[in-house]
Amino acid sequence: MVKKLTVISGKGGTGKTTFTSSFVALAENAVIADCDVDAADMHLILQPEISETYDFYGLDVASIDRELCTGCGTCISSCKFAAIGPELVVDTYKCEGCGVCEYICPMDAVSMLAKKAGEYYCSNTRFGPLVHAKLGVGEEASGKLVSDVRHRASELAEQNSKDMILIDGPPGTGCAVIAAITGTDMVLVVTEPTKSGIHDLERVVQVAKHFRIPVAVCINKCDINEQISESINDYCEDNGIPVLGMLPYDDVVIEAMVAGKTVVEYSDGKISEDIRSVWDEIMNVLFRQEKKDLVKLVQ
Amino acid sequence: MKIAIASGKGGTGKTTVAVNFALAIGNVQLFDCDVEEPNCNLFLGLDLEKQEDVSISVPKIDAEKCSLCGKCAEFCRYNAIANLPQRIMLFPKLCHGCGGCQIVCPENAITEELRSIGKIEKGEDSNSGISFFQGTLEIGEPMATPVIRQLQAHIDGTTVAVIDSPPGTACPVIATVGDMDYCVLVTEPTPFGLNDLILAVDVLRQLGVPFGVIINRHGSGDDRVEEYCHKENIPLLMKIPYKREIAVLYSEGIPFVEHMPEWKEKFRKLYHEICSISSENTLQQSCTKVSS
Numbered sequence: 001m002v003k004k005l006t007v008i009s010g011k012g013g014t015g016k017t018t019f020t021s022s023f024v025a026l027a028e029n030a031v032i033a034d035c036d037v038d039a040a041d042m043h044l045i046l047q048p049e050i051s052e053t054y055d056f057y058g059l060d061v062a063s064i065d066r067e068l069c070t071g072c073g074t075c076i077s078s079c080k081f082a083a084i085g086p087e088l089v090v091d092t093y094k095c096e097g098c099g100v101c102e103y104i105c106p107m108d109a110v111s112m113l114a115k116k117a118g119e120y121y122c123s124n125t126r127f128g129p130l131v132h133a134k135l136g137v138g139e140e141a142s143g144k145l146v147s148d149v150r151h152r153a154s155e156l157a158e159q160n161s162k163d164m165i166l167i168d169g170p171p172g173t174g175c176a177v178i179a180a181i182t183g184t185d186m187v188l189v190v191t192e193p194t195k196s197g198i199h200d201l202e203r204v205v206q207v208a209k210h211f212r213i214p215v216a217v218c219i220n221k222c223d224i225n226e227q228i229s230e231s232i233n234d235y236c237e238d239n240g241i242p243v244l245g246m247l248p249y250d251d252v253v254i255e256a257m258v259a260g261k262t263v264v265e266y267s268d269g270k271i272s273e274d275i276r277s278v279w280d281e282i283m284n285v286l287f288r289q290e291k292k293d294l295v296k297l298v299q
Numbered sequence: 300m301k302i303a304i305a306s307g308k309g310g311t312g313k314t315t316v317a318v319n320f321a322l323a324i325g326n327v328q329l330f331d332c333d334v335e336e337p338n339c340n341l342f343l344g345l346d347l348e349k350q351e352d353v354s355i356s357v358p359k360i361d362a363e364k365c366s367l368c369g370k371c372a373e374f375c376r377y378n379a380i381a382n383l384p385q386r387i388m389l390f391p392k393l394c395h396g397c398g399g400c401q402i403v404c405p406e407n408a409i410t411e412e413l414r415s416i417g418k419i420e421k422g423e424d425s426n427s428g429i430s431f432f433q434g435t436l437e438i439g440e441p442m443a444t445p446v447i448r449q450l451q452a453h454i455d456g457t458t459v460a461v462i463d464s465p466p467g468t469a470c471p472v473i474a475t476v477g478d479m480d481y482c483v484l485v486t487e488p489t490p491f492g493l494n495d496l497i498l499a500v501d502v503l504r505q506l507g508v509p510f511g512v513i514i515n516r517h518g519s520g521d522d523r524v525e526e527y528c529h530k531e532n533i534p535l536l537m538k539i540p541y542k543r544e545i546a547v548l549y550s551e552g553i554p555f556v557e558h559m560p561e562w563k564e565k566f567r568k569l570y571h572e573i574c575s576i577s578s579e580n581t582l583q584q585s586c587t588k589v590s591s
Contacts, residue, residue, distance in 0.1 A: 044494055098399050103399065139470070171309040174335045178439070196549075251519075257490050
């Protein structure tokens, strides 16, 4: 069975992608999936060579044929998304592609058109295959694109006998996050010891529990506020969530990013050692613990 | 005047800027539109009072009337309705509430019922005169946009509205910044910061919303963000230095203008700069109203 690990953070900027790209460097036999599709950054470090490009179609968009339209306005009053203006122009940002206007138009003047909403790619990197994506500006359906990326990553894992899919997830708790974590074996939450960090951690942990996915936590920049780091530890202990690592702030992280390298490639210092030890813990939990023990973590 | 604080990348300091900016200018409405992870009130510490639920209408099927024809399932583009041999099965979380199933049902077996997906809360800060509104998406709910739309219905238009946006460039961001008068993009001087700034600039240019950039944690990373802004003629509104003191205050949920009063003045200056950049009459009127 291919194991799937998703790294998320709830709050942005905690170091999620920094960690994930180092894990990618440490993983021996993994497919990488960058599911932070509307602000993907991992390619900046992994410098992929794109080998296949796929078009992504999200939801259709309504289009009104002005020749046929009599201006009766039935579509305007039927649209629950207020996507058709008084001049009978469709606001493509507001249109959610439901097709009600097409159905209801007495003149058959509305058609639903497929709209390319982004692309996704299979690439080669120095650490193995990467599936990544680019969502078009302001597009809906980022959850669907995340699912497509994951689906392609699963196919690649099967074809290339990989034993793991490593997923870099998006921030937040909504559709993109849900699509990035459902059906995975474990979610690793990278958090930081700030009031925002702990608040957002608690919310994503609830999301993971809602979908019955085992969670583990890693505290980044733990020395910024040791008291809050302690509170995070307590919270995790009370909720049966393993804390796999506590990493102090280190300037090397930004230096590595500026150099376009993963932290473990760039430095042999303490921070790289810490990341390696978190990775060993993850491997231990994912591959050496029984599934039933993992399930226990959920309850 | 509606000013959004946004960023492509998460964790660059949107909330920090939004809260400190609102506190510095005072007597504004402040909206936390990052409904998946609302954080502004961690810095304000206000008692919040619930205003309303955010609900969307989802179908309710009368099994007596339903003939299992499956037209509803066929129509639904969100896979929220499945036609099984013995019954119609609903997946309410996938429903966008378009009402199409009700329209196509030949048996009139479908009615709508409201399903709550989030809430709107409000708090008043008597010291600064801030009227604060927060939207929260319920755990496990996928759709943030309806919560953002309903939250923004509370913008009263008589004073300045400062809006803390969610990160990214997808639909929740469009719903937030779409009809703003001005947008402040907060970034950090790193390759990730630059990459996501470029994406956000792309969004704002397509939407036609005027914008400028604040570099947070200035002094870390490299100069590429500044070079980019210069090359693209994007106003660089402010640089917030990379200081441990600011990071520690942030970690404790303390707005830094309260400890570093010189920044109050800087944010006020920023506000007046934004007003003068926005040359439209209507905007200037509302600016004068606040400053007088």
